[in-house]
Amino acid sequence: MKKRFALLTMCLLALSLYAENGSRLWLRYTLLNQAEVIAPKSSPTIDIAVDELRKYYSGKKVTLQLQKSQTPSDGYTIDQQADGSVTVASSSEIGLLYGTYGLLRMVFTHAKPHVSTSPTYGLRILNHWDNPDGSIERGYAGKSIFNWFHLDENLLREYARANASIGINGSVLNNVNASPKMLTRQYLEEVKKIADWFRPYGIKVYLSVNFGSPKALGETTTADPLDKKVQRWWQRKAKEIYSLIPDFGGFLVKANSEGQPGPGDYGRTHAEGANMLAKAVKKYGGIIMWRSFVYGANHKGEDRVKQAVSEFKMLDGKFADNVILQSKNGPLDFQPREPYAPIFDNIKQTTQMAELQITQEYLGQSIHLVYLAPMWEEFFQFVNPQMLKGIAGVANIGNDANWCGHHFSQANWYAFGRLAWNPSMKSEEIANEWLMQTFDVTDQKAKDTMLSMMMRSREACVDYMMPLGLHHIFKFDHHYGPEPDGYKAEYPIEWCPVYYHQADANGVGFDRTSTTGTNAVEQYREPYRSMYDNVNTCPDEYLLWFHHLPWNHVMKNGKTLWQNLCTHYDKGVKEAASFVGEWRQLRPYVDDERWQEVDERITQQLFNAMEWRNVCLKYFQTFSKMPLEKE
Numbered sequence: 012m013k014k015r016f017a018l019l020t021m022c023l024l025a026l027s028l029y030a031e032n033g034s035r036l037w038l039r040y041t042l043l044n045q046a047e048v049i050a051p052k053s054s055p056t057i058d059i060a061v062d063e064l065r066k067y068y069s070g071k072k073v074t075l076q077l078q079k080s081q082t083p084s085d086g087y088t089i090d091q092q093a094d095g096s097v098t099v100a101s102s103s104e105i106g107l108l109y110g111t112y113g114l115l116r117m118v119f120t121h122a123k124p125h126v127s128t129s130p131t132y133g134l135r136i137l138n139h140w141d142n143p144d145g146s147i148e149r150g151y152a153g154k155s156i157f158n159w160f161h162l163d164e165n166l167l168r169e170y171a172r173a174n175a176s177i178g179i180n181g182s183v184l185n186n187v188n189a190s191p192k193m194l195t196r197q198y199l200e201e202v203k204k205i206a207d208w209f210r211p212y213g214i215k216v217y218l219s220v221n222f223g224s225p226k227a228l229g230e231t232t233t234a235d236p237l238d239k240k241v242q243r244w245w246q247r248k249a250k251e252i253y254s255l256i257p258d259f260g261g262f263l264v265k266a267n268s269e270g271q272p273g274p275g276d277y278g279r280t281h282a283e284g285a286n287m288l289a290k291a292v293k294k295y296g297g298i299i300m301w302r303s304f305v306y307g308a309n310h311k312g313e314d315r316v317k318q319a320v321s322e323f324k325m326l327d328g329k330f331a332d333n334v335i336l337q338s339k340n341g342p343l344d345f346q347p348r349e350p351y352a353p354i355f356d357n358i359k360q361t362t363q364m365a366e367l368q369i370t371q372e373y374l375g376q377s378i379h380l381v382y383l384a385p386m387w388e389e390f391f392q393f394v395n396p397q398m399l400k401g402i403a404g405v406a407n408i409g410n411d412a413n414w415c416g417h418h419f420s421q422a423n424w425y426a427f428g429r430l431a432w433n434p435s436m437k438s439e440e441i442a443n444e445w446l447m448q449t450f451d452v453t454d455q456k457a458k459d460t461m462l463s464m465m466m467r468s469r470e471a472c473v474d475y476m477m478p479l480g481l482h483h484i485f486k487f488d489h490h491y492g493p494e495p496d497g498y499k500a501e502y503p504i505e506w507c508p509v510y511y512h513q514a515d516a517n518g519v520g521f522d523r524t525s526t527t528g529t530n531a532v533e534q535y536r537e538p539y540r541s542m543y544d545n546v547n548t549c550p551d552e553y554l555l556w557f558h559h560l561p562w563n564h565v566m567k568n569g570k571t572l573w574q575n576l577c578t579h580y581d582k583g584v585k586e587a588a589s590f591v592g593e594w595r596q597l598r599p600y601v602d603d604e605r606w607q608e609v610d611e612r613i614t615q616q617l618f619n620a621m622e623w624r625n626v627c628l629k630y631f632q633t634f635s636k637m638p639l640e641k642e
Contacts, residue, residue, distance in 0.1 A: 031602035033413025036173050036421055037448040040067035040115065049074040055211035056104040059172075060111040069118055072096040075107050085180070085213070086129025089114055097124050105180075105213035112176040119448045128433070134298075134335075134364060134401025135431035136181035136217065137174065138263065139408070143190050143198070149370050151377035152409030152416035157184055159201055164208055170408070171212035177428025181215045183403075187265035187302065189219040191227040194248055203255040215260035217300075222264060222284060223272030224248075235277040236287035249291040261297035262288055263337070263403075268305040275309065281322065282329040289331035300364065300403070301330070303338040303354055306505065314521075314529035315505040316342035319354045328360035335362045335400050340390045342531075345373055345405075346482045347473045348386070350543070350553050351393040353534035362400045365390070369423045370407035373490055374472050377407070377416025379616045380590060380609070381472045382465040384426035384438035393539075396434040404431070417612055418605050421449065422465065439466055450601060457600040460593050467586060473552075475583025475620035479576060480520065480556035484508040484627070493623045495630040513559055514634045518572070520555035532557060551575075562635040576631065577640035580624040587620035 046068040048061045057075065064073050073096070080102035087101040087110030099110035117124050140148040141155035156166055174182070184202065185193050192198060206216045225231040225244040235241055252259050266273025266284055274284030285301040292299065306318040313321065319342065330336070336358060341349025345368040355363065367387055374381040404427040407415050415421045422445045429441045442465045452458045476493070477484060485508065486494040497508035504510050513521050522528030525544050532544040542548045543557045551566065564572040594613050598606055628639060 031604050033415075033418045033421065033605060033608075036414060037425055037445055038173060038176060039448065039451065040119075042066055043069060046070060047072045051075060051077045054104055056108050056213065059211055060099075060108045063111050063115065067115055070095060070097060073114070074098045075111075076100040077104070077107065078102045084129055085109060085133075085178070086127070087113060088127040089117070089124050091124040105175075108175055108213060109178055116176075116444065116448065119451075120444050121447075130178055130432045131396055131434055132364075132399065132401045132431060134181060134403075135179050135428065136183060136260075136300075136401060136403045137179060137369075137406045137408075137427075138183045138187070138219075138366070138403050139406045140186040140188075140370075141184065142186050143192060147409060148186050148188065149368075149372045149405070150407075150409050151370065152407060152414060152420075153411040154409060156408060156410050157205070158410075159198065162201060162204055164204075166410075167205060167208050168212075171209045171214050173414075173424075174214055174428065175212040177425055178432040179428045180213050181217060181260055182209065183217040183219055183263045183300075185219050187219045187263060188269070188271060189221040189224075189265070191221045191224040193218055194220060194224050195228070196251070199252060199255055206256045206259065210258065215258055216256065217260040217263055219263045219265070220288075221272065222266045222274070223276075226272075233277070234272060236274050236279050236284045237277075242287055242291075245288060245291040249295065249297070253292075253295040253297070257295075259295070259297060261292050261299055261333075263300045263302070264288065265302045265304065267309070268302070268307065280326055280329070281305075282326045282334075285334045286329075286331045289333045293331070293333050297333065299331075299334045300337045301334055302366070303336055304344075304366075307503065314523065314531050316523070317529065317531050317534060319352065320357050320534045323354060323361075324357045326361075327358050330361045332362075335364050337364050337366050337403055339366045339368075340387070340394075343482060347374055347469070347476050348480070348552060349482065350535075350539075350556060351390055353531075353536075355394045355398070356536040357534060364399055364401040364403055365394065366403045366405065367427060368405040369427050370405055371420065371423070373485060374469075374476075375616060375619065376491055377420050378491075378612050379468075379472060379619065380417065380419045380464065380613055381468045382419065382426070382438070382442060383423045383469060384430065384441050385466065385469045387426070387430055388438045391430075391434045402427075402431040402434070413608075418449075418609055419465070421445075442466060450605075452597075452600050454600055457597055460597060464590050464593055468590070471583050471586035471590075471620075473583070474579045475587060475623045478579030478583070479551060479572075480553045480558075481512055482521075482556060483511040492619065493626045495627050512555070514631055516634055516636075518559055518561040518564065519631060519634070520559040521557070522559040523557045528557075528559070562637060571637075573631075573635050573637045574640045577628060580628055581641065584617075584620045584624050587617040591617050 046064050048064045050057050050061050076098055078100050083103035085106050087106045089099050091097050101107045101110055141157055145154040147155050223234040225241055226234040230244050231240050265271050267275040285299050289299045303319045303323050305322050306315050310318045338352050338354045342352040343349055407420055425445045426441045429436055442462055446461055484495045486492045495508055512519055523531035525532055532540050546558050549557055560572055562573045566575050590613050
């Protein structure tokens with residue numbers, strides 16, 4: 012009886028360890044302990060690969076093979092032999108680990124174990140906007156996983172494992188609105204612990220730094236980048252960091268934007284500020300990622316979407332070779348839809364990387380099911396991936412059991428990693444991969460339904476929030492919910508929703524044309540400059556981004572602007588309603604805990620979609636004076 016009770020207890024414990032709370036992400040491997048693994052040697056990284064394969068690979072034999080190369084690469088090949096055995100080969104140890112996860116992914120997605128692949132980018136980095144007190148700016152999944160001075164090694168190793176499984180190789184541990192104390196010795200020793208835990212998984216650590224740190228910490232009387240004392244302070248700090256963490260990646264900097272200090276405070280340029288930091292880390296192999304997200308006092312009265320190009324174009328070619336200009340995918344601020352950022356057209360001699368936002372700040376946060384890969388795929392249709400040095404993603408990770416707040420928000424973390432490895436992948440292919448590994452739905456119709464919901468979700472969000480190029484009409488500060496009438500005299504006008512939609516009795520939209528508007532179109536390369544400038548050729552999805560048009564303007568489909576606006580809002584709500592119905596039909600195919608949690612959020616998403624439609628159309632109707640159109 013005691014033995015039976017003990018066995019039952021062990022079974023229940025095992026079940027609890029694998030509860031379907033989303034904590035295992037897409038790594039829901041079954042413990043098999045059956046594979047024979049032949050490795051070239053033992054090392055922390057190779058030992059992880061061997062352990063993963065021995066535990067979880069469903070085949071019989073795998074050989075890990077290190078190939079000699081002048082330039083070791085993260086890439087790998089997987090080949091299955093005639094006898095069913097598999098060889099995973101790479102010229103680097105981390106490549107073997109990536110190949111290990113690639114092989115396990117192939118098993119779960121029923122793909123043939125044969126591939127040769129290398130990452131497009133050397134820098135595939137998550138940016139955490141986590142604060143020292145555990146809060147997360149734009150975080151919707153609990154508190155920070157970086158619990159300073161109480162770090163959870165097991166949790167952080169699982170985080171590193173998840174990132175390695177999709178090829179992410181860098182992590183910026185703290186908020187771009189950085190606290191100077193992150194550079195103090197007590198925090199740096201904590202960063203060293205994290206770096207040591209991440210290293211076997213191929214992940215370098217980086218820190219966001221406050222440009223005014225030496226002054227803020229009382230070490231200097233200024234933060235002027237041309238001041239010798241300031242330069243020496245940063246050089247000493249770099250030496251201290253690299254003595255603790257020899258493979259430290261470098262610094263991410265937000266300077267002279269939204270009140271953050273920067274070189275402009277001292278009449279210096281971004282290049283002078285960035286180059287001072289670049290010199291401090293260069294001999295250690297470090298880089299400086301300098302964000303181009305700047306707007307405000309220096310550009311008073313200038314259209315906000317033009318300010319990054321205005322600020323940086325004249326500095327092109329003046330940055331050190333270990334400075335990378337990091338720019339958001341759109342020219343404004345991670346909206347549900349934006350045209351691509353024209354800074355990618357205007358910077359020719361300075362290395363660039365793109366910044367995507369994985370956390371859904373403007374897309375329903377962790378309440379709405381919105382799969383973001385179609386947005387990123389859209390971006391890469393305009394910006395040649397080969398011109399970029401790397402990809403950064405603002406993380407959506409917290410200490411919630413499922414890591415991301417919404418079970419489907421995990422797909423955006425996964426998709427970022429896959430696109431950072433290969434930006435030519437299709438968003439549907441990535442979604443299908445993620446679904447097969449995460450929900451393991453065997454019924455084809457049910458799987459197709461889930462896939463369809465994901466692929467339609469971003470466009471639905473655009474429709475029920477801000478169709479036809481409308482943008483930034485969110486509630487102040489938290490950016491959740493509509494506030495098209497938003498205006499606060501104490502705020503800069505470019506933070507106010509009324510600035511962006513410009514609704515009046517004559518029409519709606521922001522005039523950015525070359526003839527009557529701000530001439531933002533001038534920053535784009537051809538053919539987009541002319542295309543966006545002409546109302547007859549501007550795509551409908553960007554129409555009100557570039558044009559202020561009468562409510563009765565006749566669009567390409569023969570209906571008026573007002574009619575189309577009403578139709579889009581209604582369509583978005585109908586899609587949100589269809590998600591609820593389709594998800595409820597999936598109940599037999601999804602475990603109870605995850606089904607219930609998604610159902611609660613998707614129901615709230617529908618109510619939010621109705622709120623967006625009703626509030627926005629009611630407000631715009633006060634100007635249009637036209638009746639609401641129904642499909």
